[in-house]
Amino acid sequence: MATAQYETRTRTVEETVVVLTLTEDEAVELRQHIEKVPVSGVVYRVYEALTAPTAAQPAPSTDTFEYEGVTYDLNAKYTDKDGDVWSFRRRASGDTEGHFQGWDEGHWDGFFDLPYVAQKCAPLTKVTP
Template structure:
């Protein structure tokens, strides 16, 4: 793979330190074959300091005009930029257009490219990624029943989606991801999908099987006993004895 190169004075992004300014030509390092650069850090406790970094941890920090980006989780369009303030040369900024047609400025470090996936529509099967005041539902699966919601909790951003969860209940959601239809014989807990027809071993090597029943909240029950009596909720077992590993032999 061809090693990327940068020019002195170029503003780039370091994968951990954010925007930095290239302050040297590339140079060889005695302990590795990959070139390094001296860069000036622009943010955090190391702002203004010069450090040496390997080239593979740097990438171009520019966004094309017309690109769809995310600002605080909201989709926007880049309309102009990048612009550089002479007093903060390592912090380029852009003008972006919001969904309502208004415009604002944003530092490059706060922009990320948005996915080009088809928009979520009513009826889509999704996984909940972010829902203010319903964080315990993150990772769960459900079906979208509304996409034009207006609820905007303080500090939470617009929650346009209403999702009917597989295990019961309806919540307002800020971010989701589309998933393929999964068979009814699965259940997702804390982002992990479990096969309700399989057995699982806990960290102590004890075996657990699903009983086929649920608790009053719709969560599946698991048991250590052959007759599957004395069921406990999957969540409580994962918390006390997890992680659970599917038995495949």
């Protein structure tokens, strides 16, 4: 006897994209060339992108701190050897202070600076979104 059932499956798709960077003059000239010929489909979508580009995105902050030859991103979170999550920020003095995820939101401690945590809780692994 035949049977059927519904299942939910998750698929991971990897896609390769092409990022084209043009100067403003190059974009204007390309747009002018496209306007001269009848287009549809993919070429029309390229034309639309050239006529209404998205707003410029700000570059990510590059606030970093180097310790023992390793550069740490102070805008990132790190997990230690026990899986605990740490954040670090720069103090006015240039040193860092740490924040353990289990602490109150506003609690930052200069004792638990990046060098101390890197020594005592190594390895620190950057958390990726």
